[in-house]
Amino acid sequence: MSRLGKWITQNRVYRSIYRNSYPTDDRNRVLVILNSLALHLHPTRVPKRATDVSYTWGLGGLSIFMFVILTITGIFLMFYYIPSVDQAYWSIVELERNVTMGSFMRNLHRWAAHAMVIFVFLHMTRVFYTGSYKPPREFNWVVGVALLVLTFLLSFTGYLLPWDQLAYWAITVGANIAKSTPFIGKQVEFALLGGYEIAQPTLIRWYTLHVIFLPMALIVVVSFHFWRVRKDGNISTPVYEDEEDEVEPISRTQAG
Amino acid sequence: MEMKEPLRPLRKGAPRARSAAAVAAVERREERVHTWPHLVSVELMAALIFLVLLSLMSVVVKAPLGSLANPEVTPDPAKAPWYFLGLQELLLHMNPSLAGVIVPTVVLVGLAALPYIDRRRKGTGIWFSGPKGKAITAFAAFYTAVWELALIFLDEWLPVPGSEARGVAPYLEYLLRPLDLPPVVIDVLGGWLVPIFFMTFIPFSLAVIVRRHWKADTREVAIALYTFFVASFVVLTIIGTAFRGYGMQLMWPWEIGRPIGF
Ligand code: HEM
Numbered sequence: 001m002s003r004l005g006k007w008i009t010q011n012r013v014y015r016s017i018y019r020n021s022y023p024t025d026d027r028n029r030v031l032v033i034l035n036s037l038a039l040h041l042h043p044t045r046v047p048k049r050a051t052d053v054s055y056t057w058g059l060g061g062l063s064i065f066m067f068v069i070l071t072i073t074g075i076f077l078m079f080y081y082i083p084s085v086d087q088a089y090w091s092i093v094e095l096e097r098n099v100t101m102g103s104f105m106r107n108l109h110r111w112a113a114h115a116m117v118i119f120v121f122l123h124m125t126r127v128f129y130t131g132s133y134k135p136p137r138e139f140n141w142v143v144g145v146a147l148l149v150l151t152f153l154l155s156f157t158g159y160l161l162p163w164d165q166l167a168y169w170a171i172t173v174g175a176n177i178a179k180s181t182p183f184i185g186k187q188v189e190f191a192l193l194g195g196y197e198i199a200q201p202t203l204i205r206w207y208t209l210h211v212i213f214l215p216m217a218l219i220v221v222v223s224f225h226f227w228r229v230r231k232d233g234n235i236s237t238p239v240y241e242d243e244e245d246e247v248e249p250i251s252r253t254q255a256g
Numbered sequence: 257m258e259m260k261e262p263l264r265p266l267r268k269g270a271p272r273a274r275s276a277a278a279v280a281a282v283e284r285r286e287e288r289v290h291t292w293p294h295l296v297s298v299e300l301m302a303a304l305i306f307l308v309l310l311s312l313m314s315v316v317v318k319a320p321l322g323s324l325a326n327p328e329v330t331p332d333p334a335k336a337p338w339y340f341l342g343l344q345e346l347l348l349h350m351n352p353s354l355a356g357v358i359v360p361t362v363v364l365v366g367l368a369a370l371p372y373i374d375r376r377r378k379g380t381g382i383w384f385s386g387p388k389g390k391a392i393t394a395f396a397a398f399y400t401a402v403w404e405l406a407l408i409f410l411d412e413w414l415p416v417p418g419s420e421a422r423g424v425a426p427y428l429e430y431l432l433r434p435l436d437l438p439p440v441v442i443d444v445l446g447g448w449l450v451p452i453f454f455m456t457f458i459p460f461s462l463a464v465i466v467r468r469h470w471k472a473d474t475r476e477v478a479i480a481l482y483t484f485f486v487a488s489f490v491v492l493t494i495i496g497t498a499f500r501g502y503g504m505q506l507m508w509p510w511e512i513g514r515p516i517g518f
Contacts, residue, residue: 029290042295048287049381051294058302065303069310089324096321107314115310117339128370128482129393131380131475138371145368152339159337165517168325169334173344177356185353198327238381 041226043234050235055130059123063151064222066116071215073109076101081161083207085200088163113155120151132236140228143221150218157210160203171198331517333504341496342489348504349411349424351447359455363485374478389479392466396483399465403458404491412506424450459484 008014009021023032030044049055080099082091095102124144127133133141156174160167175198179189194201229235289295322331336344346355379385384393416426425446432442459481466472466480501512 023292026290029292032292039292039296042291044291045288046291046295048289048294051289051298053298058299061299062302062306065306069307085325092321103318104311104314107317107319108310110319111310111313111317114338115306125486129384129389129479131382131385133371133374134377134380135371135375138375141371142368145364149364155339156337162321163325165322165325165329165331166320167322168327169331170336173334173336174340177343177347177352180352181357182353236381239377239379240382241378 041230043230047235047237049237056235057122057126059119059126063116063119063123066112066119067218067222069112070109070116073105073112074211076105077109078211083161083203085163085203088161088203092162113158117151117155120148124148130236137232137236140225140232143225143228146221147218147225150214150221154210154214154218157206157214160206161210163203168198171202329517331515332502333500333515335496335500335515338493338497342492345408345492345496345500349407350451351443354448354451370478370482374474376475379475384479385475388470388472389476392470392472392476392479393483396462396466396480397487399462400458400484400487401491404488407454408495408506
């Protein structure tokens with residue numbers, strides 16, 4: 001290692017933050033996973049197929065990466081956006097004209113949102129066609145369906161916020177559909193709009209759902225989803241025949 | 257009382273494959289590697305590639321912003337975001353409760369129920385669970401697309417004698433006029449029964465064909481039905497997004513232009 005590298009990594013402060021040396025041998029390759037908050041979601045070793053792009057296409061990972069981009073750009077947008085029917089639209093115009101990187105951040109937020117919907121849908125399709133919903137992963141598939149719904153809701157609640165014609169009339173279409181719910185249509189519409197028409201209560205309601213409630217819900221559910229992937233024996237591996245009787249003690253298969 | 261063993265992940269080792277070549281192939285596939293660097297590097301690359309692509313897109317393509325919301329001016333066409341345009345397309349052909357609430361609910365419940373219906377572990381972890389599944393997927397996609405396009409065109413263009421109206425429901429009304437039925441009956445027929453008939457008939461006939469022709473088991477029927485769902489989503493979304501313009505009429509993408517009222 002270079003002198004500079006040593007000077008950076010071999011002192012008390014650096015060591016107090018990060019304990020292992022660079023993972024070039026097997027022991028440290030295990031430790032880097034175990035000792036890192038982000039990486040410890042992974043097992044220390046994975047079947048080779050989990051690294052084959054053509055098996056998972058990385059779609060679950062890309063879905064969560066889109067969520068990370070959306071959180072960062074979204075917080076940036078929150079500094080400028082004003083959730084009031086009189087000001088929302090103009091705060092966006094202002095953001096695009098006068099804020100450094102404002103337009104870029106808004107565009108990135110928008111395109112990553114579309115990408116997330118696409119990636120989540122494709123991830124579900126990958127899981128389906130590889131039969132990865134079969135036992136013991138049934139419940140994680142159900143959790144996934146909840147994530148799909150949350151993703152649609154996040155995207156749709158965000159759509160109203162710019163308060164332009166596009167947003168207003170998309171919500172009108174949505175509210176009309178909700179109104180046609182059998183038996184409880186009126187109540188559903190009232191709950192969605194916070195009243196009988198699209199107005200300030202609607203905006204504040206959807207804003208709160210979009211920036212706090214739904215992201216928090218998604219974080220909780222997605223954490224469970226990841227934990228379950230590990231508990232269900234990690235990424236699916238081929239089962240060529242019925243081997244119902246050949247079960248291993250739970251401790252060995254799940255040691256990961 | 258004896259507790260039943262809970263379901264557990266299957267053995268990780270090489271499954272019982274017979275030929276030597278198969279054994280070797282399986283072993284290679286099931287070989288384990290260290291997460292660092294083998295998986296972490298792939299993840300990092302994927303993240304960087306898409307960060308760069310999306311950033312480039314954000315520099316070049318602006319996110320749309322229409323004019324200020326105006327409850328007085330209804331744009332034409334007024335469309336939902338693209339991922340709901342499949343549902344909006346359905347809305348053109350049937351009662352709104354059916355298209356906008358009941359169909360999506362049934363789809364979500366069906367998706368969630370899937371692993372409790374197709375419970376055999378065989379076929380896990382194999383794309384399409386084998387070559388038969390691949391053929392079934394291709395056929396199901398084709399079958400669905402042909403049916404749905406035909407129905408969309410029929411409902412758009414079917415001429416009703418002696419009237420300007422076009423479509424299946426007006427045509428039914430014309431046929432049944434001599435019977436002098438109360439209007440509700442006509443509405444229920446055109447808005448509910450006929451659409452429900454087709455939405456059941458297409459997947460059902462698909463399942464029958466796949467059972468007969470491929471001797472499909474539960475997993476393979478599930479493949480056909482999931483493909484029906486994905487193909488419907490794709491066909492309806494593309495039609496709704498790129499082929500519906502002024503008055504929600506069917507037209508070519510280059511004829512659509514900017515909606516009025518933005
Ligand atoms: C916000 C949305 C979602 C995120 C961030 C997410 C993330 C992930 C990740 C990172 C994995 C590991 C393997 C991989 O990358 O393919 C995974 C596996 C899995 N996901 Fe998702 N997922 C989401 C939505 C869904 C949906 C909509 C479904 C299905 C309806 C689903 C069902 C599953 C199942 C069954 C597995 C285990 C697959 C296997 O063992 O091969 N997930 N998910």
